Amino acid sequence: MSGNHTGKANGEWWRNGVIYQIYPRSFCDANGDGIGDLPGICQKLDYVKSLGVDAIWISPFFKSPMVDFGYDVSDYRDVDPIFGNLEDFDRVIDKAHELGLKVIIDQILSHTSDQHPWFEESRQSRDNPKADWYVWADAKADGSAPNNWMSNFSGSAWRWCTRRRQYYLTNFLKEQPDLNLHNPEVQEQLLADLKFWLDRGVDGFRLDAINHAFHNRSLENNPPRPVKLDKNGLPPVNTYEHQWHIHDKSQPENLVFLQRVRALLDEYPGTTTVGEVGDDNTHKIMAEYTTENRLHMAYSFDLLSENCSAQFLRDTLEKNRQVIEDGWPCWSISNHDVPRSITRWNKGFDPETARARAPLFFLMQLMLRGSVCMYQGEELGLPEAELAFEDLQDPYGINLWPEFKGRDGCRTPMPWFNSGEINAGFSKVKPWLPVAEEHYHLAASVQEDDQHSMLNRFRGLLKWHADLSPVLATADQQVLDTGDDLLVFERHSEEESYFVVLNLGNQPAVFALPEKFADSEDITPSEFAGAVKGTQLELPAAGARVLLKK
Structure with a gap:
């Protein structure tokens, strides 16, 4: 690592940059249906710009049955009507660029919805043109699944299809069949879909669960992993934790495919990629995925864990330093999949100290070698929302309740105004998730004019960071x-x-x-x-x- 040049001076705006994640369902509802949308994002871009961030990352807005809220795509090239249309997206791009904000969008390349036309065709028979576009395998002699692979959401990763009389692989929900990227046609199609959005003006992609893109074609069983028992002597709630995930993800073929992705983005100067890579050896994967003309950045789940002790952070950062070399991390301590950091990382601290620690951890992110992802509402100091079972929407939480409450607590609507406004100004009708009562007094409007508020502390930190020497970007x-x-x-x-x-x-x-x-x-x-x-x-x-x- 040379540390003697500035990435931003070389057009690498993302180095040491700050990316603001927008979860569109919960950001701002412009059309009054209780669900946030693209016009709502457009309305709030001036607010986002006022924070001092470099880019926005918009979670999925593609056409989808919404079983997993957009991460089950049924059309890679269209906007789901609940979010608007392609013209609405173009307006988001135009306004963001006018304000000097880059736009990164999610792409889900490892799986689709089971309602995608590709899967509808693939499931019809074993010899149709798209028969090999997904991961299909015969049952064992006793009718059981092809191997022991587990879904991220617990239970077997295999689902039976009566038409083909075969199993198909689902690393997540049963409605999310895995694409077979060993098939060159699938790769070509996915690259063409990326190009569609690049031509539309996006500045990059956040690649969801990208190390799941390939599987080991041998379908060899994963080895068992010793599990940590809880205080009652019981194993983890999620069966996914019972295995070392050697064969179902992070395969070497993925490295070659990512070089193809990078070659495409290199045709569009100034664009970038950030990959989500959860694995048993995340630092090694981050290093591999962000070198040799693959991804620009990668982030793992290390800093999305419950542990934020100084020793844990020291160990995590040192492991990363030892292996990442010229690769580039992107540090995230909150997103749409985990409890909010102000709750998750402050167990045992009094409320006043807990709120003081939120800017402390943001300062840490800004000063680490790497880029930063911050999740909507972090700048307001929003705690995790407590929801009743009847309010849950997340199938992950519904399936594993009450030991695991799912991801809805971090996905509740953004509070824009105080209790004088219905639903904190998010929507004029009942929102898809309730606005947390404890969020009203933390609304953006409440904090706007208070120079000591969390919102203005975050703004001050971002301005301070922007004024530091550009050498910091690669030090x-x-x-x-x-x-x-x-x-x-x-x-x-x-x-x-x-x-x-x-x-x-x-x-x-x-x-x-x-x-x-x-x-x-x-x-x-x-x-x-x-x-x-x-x-x-x-x-x-x-x-x-x-x-x-x-």
Whole structure:
């Protein structure tokens, strides 16, 4: 890693950039049907721009039966009517670009809806033109599934089709059959569908579960994985956790396909890709997927876990540093699939400290080597919403309730106005998920004019980050193992070095500065508590210091 050039100066705007994820169903409802839509996104782009982010990532809006809320695509080239139409999308692109925002859209290349015309044809017989477009396999002699592979959502990954009298692979819901990317025709079709959106003006793609795109054609069983029992001595709720996923994802053929994806994007200067790669060895996969002209960025589920201790973060960042080399991570601590970070990462902390820790973790993301994804509502400090079973929409949660409550708690509507507005200004009718009562007082309008609000703290952090030297975009990173509740790391290049200390504990802490930084400039954003006293840093809980040495 050279660390002596700036990615942004070379047109790589995504390096150290900040991407704001919009979950369209829950962002803003412009047509009054209770579901957010593309015109609603268009209405709120000025707000997004005011945050200071570089790009938006829009979760799926394609035509879909919505069994998995858009991640079950039935037409890759059309907008589902609940979100609008292609002209509405064009208006989002145009306005975003006028505001200087890049637009990244989700693409789901590993599977489709079972209502996609490709699957409807494929399931008809074993010898039709699309018979090999999906992963089909014969039953074992006893009629059972071809192997022991498990769905991400629990239970067998195989579903029986009476027409073909074969099983088809479903790594997620049974309504989401896996495409067979070993078939060259499938690859060509998916690349053509990517090109359709590039020609329409998108600036890149977030590739959903991209390491699931290929399977091992031998269909060999996955080996068992020792499981951690819970406090009652019971195994995990989700059977997916019982295996090492050696053969059902992260196959070597995927690396070649991703080079084809990259070659296509290279025809459109300034575009980018970020891949979601959940795996047993995520850092290795991230490294492989973001080198040798494959993806530009990748993120894993490491920082989407329950654990946010200083030691866990040190270990995670060090593992990443050891293997990523010239690859590029994209750090996300919240998204549409996990409980919101202000709830997930603050168990055991009082409410005041918990809210103070939200900007602390955002500062961490901004200073790490890599890019940043932030999920809608993080800037407001929204906690996870508690929903009754009868309000659930997520089939994942409905199937595993009550031990697992699903993903609806992080997908509730964005609160734009306070309790004086029906449904917090999201919609004038009953929304698809209820607005959390505890979210009303955190609405954007409530926080807008309060200079000390979470919203304005996030804006201040983004402005501060934008004003830092562009050298930071590619500077190397070194984490210090302090063995306590402090997360300490250095970003360094030939021109300058940054020293970052974050107190993740609930007690004050003192840290002795390395001699190299004894006479550095303290550039910490003013709202973070702490002090530099001689050669020592004094940090309260949720305190931070950022030092610059030129």
